[in-house]
Amino acid sequence: MFSVTVRDHMMIAHSLRGETFGPAQRLHGATYVVDATFRRAKLDADGIVVDLGRAAEEVRAVVSELSYRNLDDEPALEGMNTTTEALARLIADRLAERALGGALGDTARQLDGIAVTLHESHIASATYERAL
Amino acid sequence: MFSVTVRDHMMIAHSLRGETFGPAQRLHGATYVVDATFRRAKLDADGIVVDLGRAAEEVRAVVSELSYRNLDDEPALEGMNTTTEALARLIADRLAERALGGALGDTARQLDGIAVTLHESHIASATYERAL
Amino acid sequence: MFSVTVRDHMMIAHSLRGETFGPAQRLHGATYVVDATFRRAKLDADGIVVDLGRAAEEVRAVVSELSYRNLDDEPALEGMNTTTEALARLIADRLAERALGGALGDTARQLDGIAVTLHESHIASATYERAL
Amino acid sequence: MFSVTVRDHMMIAHSLRGETFGPAQRLHGATYVVDATFRRAKLDADGIVVDLGRAAEEVRAVVSELSYRNLDDEPALEGMNTTTEALARLIADRLAERALGGALGDTARQLDGIAVTLHESHIASATYERAL
Amino acid sequence: MFSVTVRDHMMIAHSLRGETFGPAQRLHGATYVVDATFRRAKLDADGIVVDLGRAAEEVRAVVSELSYRNLDDEPALEGMNTTTEALARLIADRLAERALGGALGDTARQLDGIAVTLHESHIASATYERAL
Amino acid sequence: MFSVTVRDHMMIAHSLRGETFGPAQRLHGATYVVDATFRRAKLDADGIVVDLGRAAEEVRAVVSELSYRNLDDEPALEGMNTTTEALARLIADRLAERALGGALGDTARQLDGIAVTLHESHIASATYERAL
Numbered sequence: 073m074f075s076v077t078v079r080d081h082m083m084i085a086h087s088l089r090g091e092t093f094g095p096a097q098r099l100h101g102a103t104y105v106v107d108a109t110f111r112r113a114k115l116d117a118d119g120i121v122v123d124l125g126r127a128a129e130e131v132r133a134v135v136s137e138l139s140y141r142n143l144d145d146e147p148a149l150e151g152m153n154t155t156t157e158a159l160a161r162l163i164a165d166r167l168a169e170r171a172l173g174g175a176l177g178d179t180a181r182q183l184d185g186i187a188v189t190l191h192e193s194h195i196a197s198a199t200y201e202r203a204l
Numbered sequence: 205m206f207s208v209t210v211r212d213h214m215m216i217a218h219s220l221r222g223e224t225f226g227p228a229q230r231l232h233g234a235t236y237v238v239d240a241t242f243r244r245a246k247l248d249a250d251g252i253v254v255d256l257g258r259a260a261e262e263v264r265a266v267v268s269e270l271s272y273r274n275l276d277d278e279p280a281l282e283g284m285n286t287t288t289e290a291l292a293r294l295i296a297d298r299l300a301e302r303a304l305g306g307a308l309g310d311t312a313r314q315l316d317g318i319a320v321t322l323h324e325s326h327i328a329s330a331t332y333e334r335a336l
Numbered sequence: 337m338f339s340v341t342v343r344d345h346m347m348i349a350h351s352l353r354g355e356t357f358g359p360a361q362r363l364h365g366a367t368y369v370v371d372a373t374f375r376r377a378k379l380d381a382d383g384i385v386v387d388l389g390r391a392a393e394e395v396r397a398v399v400s401e402l403s404y405r406n407l408d409d410e411p412a413l414e415g416m417n418t419t420t421e422a423l424a425r426l427i428a429d430r431l432a433e434r435a436l437g438g439a440l441g442d443t444a445r446q447l448d449g450i451a452v453t454l455h456e457s458h459i460a461s462a463t464y465e466r467a468l
Numbered sequence: 469m470f471s472v473t474v475r476d477h478m479m480i481a482h483s484l485r486g487e488t489f490g491p492a493q494r495l496h497g498a499t500y501v502v503d504a505t506f507r508r509a510k511l512d513a514d515g516i517v518v519d520l521g522r523a524a525e526e527v528r529a530v531v532s533e534l535s536y537r538n539l540d541d542e543p544a545l546e547g548m549n550t551t552t553e554a555l556a557r558l559i560a561d562r563l564a565e566r567a568l569g570g571a572l573g574d575t576a577r578q579l580d581g582i583a584v585t586l587h588e589s590h591i592a593s594a595t596y597e598r599a600l
Numbered sequence: 601m602f603s604v605t606v607r608d609h610m611m612i613a614h615s616l617r618g619e620t621f622g623p624a625q626r627l628h629g630a631t632y633v634v635d636a637t638f639r640r641a642k643l644d645a646d647g648i649v650v651d652l653g654r655a656a657e658e659v660r661a662v663v664s665e666l667s668y669r670n671l672d673d674e675p676a677l678e679g680m681n682t683t684t685e686a687l688a689r690l691i692a693d694r695l696a697e698r699a700l701g702g703a704l705g706d707t708a709r710q711l712d713g714i715a716v717t718l719h720e721s722h723i724a725s726a727t728y729e730r731a732l
Numbered sequence: 733m734f735s736v737t738v739r740d741h742m743m744i745a746h747s748l749r750g751e752t753f754g755p756a757q758r759l760h761g762a763t764y765v766v767d768a769t770f771r772r773a774k775l776d777a778d779g780i781v782v783d784l785g786r787a788a789e790e791v792r793a794v795v796s797e798l799s800y801r802n803l804d805d806e807p808a809l810e811g812m813n814t815t816t817e818a819l820a821r822l823i824a825d826r827l828a829e830r831a832l833g834g835a836l837g838d839t840a841r842q843l844d845g846i847a848v849t850l851h852e853s854h855i856a857s858a859t860y861e862r863a864l
Binding site: 475481482492495496500501536588589 | 670
């Protein structure tokens with residue numbers, strides 16, 4: 073199995089709902105360093121999993137829809153508890169949609185899976201991985 | 205599949221038994237930077253894998269039982285060759301026991317797996333992963 | 337010259353004032369990974385720059401005054417443009433005040449300088465360094 | 469499942485064939501920071517996955533066959549598009565061959581798998597993993 | 601003293617002249633992860649050392665003049681031994697020229713210094729720092 | 733001013749004397765990731781601060797005198813409280829002695845300074861810097 077990973081980041085404000093979250097129930101924020109991983113059993117004719125340049129552009133596009141925003145006010149996220157885990161899934165799902173739609177190139181429709189890790193600090197991260 | 209990872213560390217002395225270990229047969233020591241990963245197929249009602257604060261506390265508790273000690277003198281480790289691999293399993297097993305006992309919260313009993321990576325330097329690490 | 341550095345982090349929401357900041361004028365947030373460095377020409381009687389445990393506690397205390405907050409609403413920061421540079425100075429100044437007040441131990445009053453670096457992502461950071 | 473990872477690096481020149489690669493079609497170069505991971509379900513009699521010292525030597529040997537070279541001129545790589553993905557597989561396959569040949573010690577023939585990650589920068593990497 | 605640092609990278613081929621360089625006399629290559637640091641005694645009216653967005657753009661521009669190239673064939677570098685140290689100076693000098701020319705904004709002409717670190721692997725780097 | 737940095741590591745056991753050190757008064761251990769920095773105002777005829785290969789060898793030699801040992805039992809360290817700060821100075825001084833003795837090459841006698849940072853974990857380090 074092959075995979076490639078590209079890194080980007082986003083800076084958001086949000087608050088979390090539920091006593092579990094203690095002080096993170098207050099409006100605060102995070103830099104999420106985003107690692108997006110694309111998996112594939114066989115390489116394409118160019119010898120790659122996916123065009124790294126296009127992958128980086130699509131990750132940037134998905135991340136830009138969220139960055140420099142207060143996620144509590146985003147209509148698209150209404151009702152969602154924007155935990156690191158939930159945001160990792162959101163980004164993975166949006167990348168999957170773009171890949172299936174051809175944004176990563178024709179052969180990228182044959183990707184086997186996508187994983188997204190969000191590093192919220194030097195000591196904590198969350199990952200969501202899914203098939204394509 | 206979702207996962208979250210929390211990082212902590214421990215500083216121990218020990219020696220390793222067996223010619224394989226060369227100079228590491230002498231009493232020496234290590235800082236182990238510990239990455240504990242908790243996996244789960246579905247998020248709980250709060251939208252998380254596990255309460256990150258409680259996870260960090262439990263990792264700290266398990267790591268504190270070993271840190272600032274000479275592992276060669278620990279009764280609980282008698283007869284064990286305290287390789288990085290073996291310590292990774294020990295920590296994963298102790299975290300699993302705590303998770304199953306409810307220390308990570310009720311819903312954490314539904315965790316699917318735990319993985320522990322010990323980084324012993326900038327160029328070497330060992331991982332143990334297990335189901336829960 | 338000797339120095340020791342301890343790392344912690346904080347997660348805040350804020351917005352920046354001025355056209356220079358583009359999309360960062362909107363309410364967003366950041367994780368700042370904080371490196372606090374304490375400098376000293378000679379070691380104390382224990383052979384250290386400062387008690388690392390106490391230093392870590394004081395950094396945690398200073399950082400906790402800001403973390404999990406919307407800095408736009410903090411009375412203590414009113415009128416301040418909370419750029420990464422300005423926050424690095426704020427933390428360094430608060431640590432200096434604590435050091436001079438004895439919170440880091442008696443001999444820490446002889447520290448020569450303090451530097452604080454805030455890493456706002458994997459690609460950007462700001463530092464402020466000052467004498468004590 | 470257990471695993472150990474050792475890190476090394478290599479510095480090579482090459483060019484990539486195909487319009488997909490844009491400016492990387494020109495002769496350029498890369499430092500690949502190499503993470504080689506060895507997996508195994510059970511530890512051997514010494515309590516390890518593989519002798520870390522021997523593993524590091526074999527990784528060094530495999531990497532040295534490529535390092536400080538222009539890969540476009542290497543007879544052994546003729547006809548190969550030396551993408552990061554393809555180089556990860558090449559290194560994993562060469563390590564597997566050595567492991568099966570006994571270079572990592574007798575018990576290392578029981579390794580279950582090998583994975584190789586090449587980090588080409590702070591924002592991009594590729595991985596190949598295979599059974600043994 | 602304040603400073604901000606932005607990170608980018610470049611991927612180049614080159615060879616080094618002189619027996620000192622051993623196998624690096626052969627045509628090979630490197631990824632240089634570039635940290636560009638801008639220093640300043642006082643912040644500008646916006647509360648910053650330099651506009652981070654513009655700084656990142658200028659670093660990208662300078663790095664792009666070198667990246668995806670064989671430095672042995674660059675007319676502008678003719679006669680230069682392109683060691684990591686020499687490249688760090690080259691990039692710092694080109695950034696200084698741009699800063700003094702106003703490319704980083706009017707107030708950036710008051711920068712006190714620039715430092716450039718090139719990380720050539722996980723175990724080696726070179727830095728050049730200069731006044732402005 | 734130019735500098736180059738090379739990284740290595742050592743794994744030691746020791747205990748620290750003094751109530752300040754709390755649990756670190758017990759026999760424990762550490763991995764120290766060692767960054768050795770060599771500074772110089774002008775490059776030598778080869779365009780370098782120091783031969784990186786020789787620098788790495790000398791750092792390895794100095795570090796090997798300490799690694800895989802219990803520092804409490806080292807005759808050469810008798811009476812010394814082996815804090816991270818003190819070990820950083822010890823390594824810097826030993827490197828300085830080697831540089832002045834010609835071990836880094838003739839031109840390395842013109843080095844202006846040496847700095848050594850020991851990272852004892854992902855959250856703490858100590859540095860000692862000196863003139864040559």
